[in-house]
Amino acid sequence: MDEINRVARMMVDAEPAVDLAARIRARLDQVQRHGRAPSWWRVAVPLGAVASLALAIGFAVQGPGSRVQGLPAVAHSAEAGPEVQGPESRVQGPSDSSPFRTLPPLRHYSGAQRSSVSALSMEESAWMERRIAALEPVDALRMEHLTYESIQPEALSITPLLLTAMRTDGADIDRQNNR
Amino acid sequence: MVPKVVAIAMTPTDDFVSDERVFTGDTPEVRALVAAAREGDRAAFDQIVSVYYRAAFRMALAALKRREDAEDATQDAFVLAWRKVSHFRGDSSFKTWLLTIVWRQALDRRKSRTRWWQRSSSLRHDDDARDDEVDRLASLDADPERRAEARHRVRQVRSAIEGLSPKLRDTLLLAASGEYGYDEIAEILGVPLGTVKWRVAEARRIISAQC
Numbered sequence: 089m090d091e092i093n094r095v096a097r098m099m100v101d102a103e104p105a106v107d108l109a110a111r112i113r114a115r116l117d118q119v120q121r122h123g124r125a126p127s128w129w130r131v132a133v134p135l136g137a138v139a140s141l142a143l144a145i146g147f148a149v150q151g152p153g154s155r156v157q158g159l160p161a162v163a164h165s166a167e168a169g170p171e172v173q174g175p176e177s178r179v180q181g182p183s184d185s186s187p188f189r190t191l192p193p194l195r196h197y198s199g200a201q202r203s204s205v206s207a208l209s210m211e212e213s214a215w216m217e218r219r220i221a222a223l224e225p226v227d228a229l230r231m232e233h234l235t236y237e238s239i240q241p242e243a244l245s246i247t248p249l250l251l252t253a254m255r256t257d258g259a260d261i262d263r264q265n266n267r
Numbered sequence: 268m269v270p271k272v273v274a275i276a277m278t279p280t281d282d283f284v285s286d287e288r289v290f291t292g293d294t295p296e297v298r299a300l301v302a303a304a305r306e307g308d309r310a311a312f313d314q315i316v317s318v319y320y321r322a323a324f325r326m327a328l329a330a331l332k333r334r335e336d337a338e339d340a341t342q343d344a345f346v347l348a349w350r351k352v353s354h355f356r357g358d359s360s361f362k363t364w365l366l367t368i369v370w371r372q373a374l375d376r377r378k379s380r381t382r383w384w385q386r387s388s389s390l391r392h393d394d395d396a397r398d399d400e401v402d403r404l405a406s407l408d409a410d411p412e413r414r415a416e417a418r419h420r421v422r423q424v425r426s427a428i429e430g431l432s433p434k435l436r437d438t439l440l441l442a443a444s445g446e447y448g449y450d451e452i453a454e455i456l457g458v459p460l461g462t463v464k465w466r467v468a469e470a471r472r473i474i475s476a477q478c
Contacts, residue, residue, distance in 0.1 A: 092474050095424040096443030099332075104324035108338055112316050112345045119346055120309065 293360045301361045304352045312349055319362060320345070322446045323369045326455075329440040330373035331380075340376050344369040359454055366447070367455045420478070427474040435473070438466035 105111075208216070293301065297318060303311035323344060327337035348368050355364055428436060441452045442463070449467075453460040 091420065091424055091478075092428075092471055093443055095421055096428055096439055097445065098421075099425065099428065100325050100329045100440050100444040102325065102328055102334065104321060104338060104341070105334075108324060108341065109316055109320045111338075112320060112342050113313055115342050115346050116309065116312070116316075116349055119349065 293362060297361060301352070301355065304349075305355060307353075309349075312352065315361075315365075316345055319365055322362070323366060325444050325446055326366050326369050326441065327373040329444060330370065330377055330437060336376055336380070337373070340373045341369060343376075344372040347372065360451075363451050363454050366451070370455050423478045424474060427477045428470075430477075431470055431473060435466050435470040438463055439470040442467050 297315070300311045300315050300318075304315060320341060323341045324337055327340040327344070328334065331337050331340060344365070348365050351368075355361065428439065431439065438452065438456065441447055441455075442449065447455070449463050450460055453463045456463065
C-alpha cells in the first residue's frame with residue numbers, strides 16, 4: 089500500500105464508540121414512542137392557502153367600494169347613534185363639481201351602543217376623520233378643474249448668439265510648416 | 268480537464284478492495300431483514316443497524332472528520348432510514364441506499380457547521396487525534412531518525428489530502444476506506460463511475476506533486 093493510500097485510510101479508519109449501535113436503537117425507540125414529529129410545512133402551507141382564500145373571498149364579497157373606506161364594511165353597518173357631519177367640509181373640493189366625493193358621514197358610536205363586532209374605537213374614529221381626500225377615487229371624466237399652469241416650466245428664452253469673427257495675423261499667409 | 272490516460276491509471280488497486288463480498292450487493296440474510304423491516308419489523312431493522320453501523324460511521328467520518336459529528340450523523344441517518352425503509356424499492360442494494368442517506372446527512376451537517384468556535388474546537392480536537400494516528404503510522408519504523416522523517420511525511424500527505432477540494436478529498440477518502448467499491452461510491456455520490464475513478468487519480472496526482 090503506498091503512502092497516500094495508507095494516510096488516507098488512516099484518516100477514516102476509525103472504530104465508532106462501542107455504544108453507538110445502542111444509541112441508534114435508543115433513538116429509534118424514541119421515534120417510535122413519540123411518533124413522527126409534525127412537519128410544520130404540511131400544516132403551515134394548507135393553513136396559509138386557506139387564509140389567503142378567505143381573504144380573497146372576503147374582498148370579493150365586500151366589493152371594490154369598500155376598499156376606500158379603509159375598514160371592513162362591517163364597521164359601518166352596525167346600529168349607531170347620531171351621525172357626525174363635521175369632517176365632510178374638510179375634504180370637499182373647491183367647487184361643487186369637485187371630482188372628490190364627500191366622505192360618507194361618520195357614525196358616532198356611544199359607549200353604550202357599541203356592539204362587540206362593529207365597535208369603532210376612539211382611535212379608529214379619529215383616523216377616519218383624518219382621511220385625506222386623495223384616497224377617494226377620482227372621477228376620470230371630470231378633470232376640467234385641473235390646470236397646467238402651475239406645473240409648466242418657464243418658457244425658454246433663446247438669445248441669439250452673436251459671433252464676432254476672430255482675426256489673427258497671418259491667417260491668410262500660407263504657412264510653410266503645416267503642423 | 269480529464270486526463271487522456273484514463274484507462275491505465277484508473278484501475279483500482281487491491282489496497283482499496285478489502286473484501287469482494289462487500290461490493291456484490293446484499294446478502295440473502297440482509298435481504299430477508301430488509302423485507303421484514305419494510306413490513307415494520309423493528310427487530311429486523313435493529314439487526315440491520317448492527318450490520319451496517321460501522322460502515323455508516325466511517326462514511327460520515329470521511330465527510331465530517333470529527334467523531335462526534337460522524338456519530339450524530341450516523342444516528343440521524345438510521346432514524347431517517349427507518350422512517351423511509353418502506354419506500355425502499357430495491358433499485359440498488361440496501362447498503363448503497365442506506366449509505367446514500369448517511370452521506371447526505373453528513374453533507375448537510377457539514378454545510379451547517381459554520382460557527383467559527385465549532386471549527387476552532389474541532390481543529391484542536393482533531394490535531395490531538397491526528398498526532399496519535401501519525402505516531403501510530405510512523406512508529407512502524409524502528410529507526411528514530413527514519414521514524415521522525417516518516418512522521419513528517421505522514422503529516423505532509425495528510426495536509427495535502429485536507430487541502431484538496433471537497434469533491435476530490437471525499438472521493439479519495441471513501442475509496443481509501445476499503446468499505447466501498449468504486450461503483451458503490453459512484454452511486455452514493457450520484458456521479459458516473461468514470462468520474463469517481465478520475466477524481467481518485469486526480470487527487471493522487473495532486474498529492475504526489477505537493478509531497
